[in-house]
Amino acid sequence: MGIAAETQFHVLAVDDSLIDRKLIEKLLKTSSFQVTAVDSGSKALEFLGLQEEEQRNHHPQEMEVNLIITDYSMPGMTGYDLLRKIKESSSLKDIPVVIMSSENIPSRINRCLEEGAEDFFLKPVQLSDVNKLRPHLLGSRTLLEI
Amino acid sequence: MERTQQHRQVAHMRQSLFDQGLLDEQFVQLEELQDDANPNFVEEVVTLFYRDSARLVLNIDQALDKSPLDFSKLDSYMHQFKGSASSIGAKKVKSECTLFREYCKAGNGEGCMKTFQQLKKDYAVLRKKLETYFQMARQVGPVETACRRK
Numbered sequence: 001m002g003i004a005a006e007t008q009f010h011v012l013a014v015d016d017s018l019i020d021r022k023l024i025e026k027l028l029k030t031s032s033f034q035v036t037a038v039d040s041g042s043k044a045l046e047f048l049g050l051q052e053e054e055q056r057n058h059h060p061q062e063m064e065v066n067l068i069i070t071d072y073s074m075p076g077m078t079g080y081d082l083l084r085k086i087k088e089s090s091s092l093k094d095i096p097v098v099i100m101s102s103e104n105i106p107s108r109i110n111r112c113l114e115e116g117a118e119d120f121f122l123k124p125v126q127l128s129d130v131n132k133l134r135p136h137l138l139g140s141r142t143l144l145e146i
Numbered sequence: 147m148e149r150t151q152q153h154r155q156v157a158h159m160r161q162s163l164f165d166q167g168l169l170d171e172q173f174v175q176l177e178e179l180q181d182d183a184n185p186n187f188v189e190e191v192v193t194l195f196y197r198d199s200a201r202l203v204l205n206i207d208q209a210l211d212k213s214p215l216d217f218s219k220l221d222s223y224m225h226q227f228k229g230s231a232s233s234i235g236a237k238k239v240k241s242e243c244t245l246f247r248e249y250c251k252a253g254n255g256e257g258c259m260k261t262f263q264q265l266k267k268d269y270a271v272l273r274k275k276l277e278t279y280f281q282m283a284r285q286v287g288p289v290e291t292a293c294r295r296k
Binding site for chain 2: 017020023027123
């Protein structure tokens, strides 16, 4: 694979369950994504805030987050709360967000989609779901499908 | 060859876990994610499940000891348990979790307790069988699963 300047997409995964974090991380890595996994919405925002600073001070292309995938049911800040905070932030609102949930509740799904979520995955998430992520990715317009 | 016989035993053991309704398709998904970079992926995830389950069983046992029962709390614990079970493909345990949650919603303490006793039994059986299976598999070396692609 000697393609020059090949960028890997960076996904931020958020889930309070250790098992599910391990799973989503493996699914994403198998799909050739770079992954950062955190266990809460507040840690996610912290990471994204840190990202902003990196971009201002150093190289803008390094460590950019291209997509956020988050569990819905988390203690403290839910996935929905996180989604809202991201969409309310001028610097983060363009990052696509995907919600995961073990419960198939149409009103919940609609609420998330209305708030700006790109997609909603039912758990357990499969490789076929993760393969659907590429079209949602920020900045993937000019890239060829491998 | 003794080796082939052992391979067949491992494959048979694996198949029986599905046939007995203990595991579902999600377990196969885990197997398909296992590769050279993560050769023990399935066992690692299942070990996390044991740890998670131990914690939740303790919490639920304690919560069931209280009077009156906090059904909301019980449901919350069981939601987590169900999630973990679902993620590793523990079919039977998962359905017990669903049943427990239905009793929670109905405020049926008796139902919750009976279901939980059964769940603990089923969980113990599953754990024992999986531990045996992984031990056998390790002794024999990599086994081709029926659904492996590539």
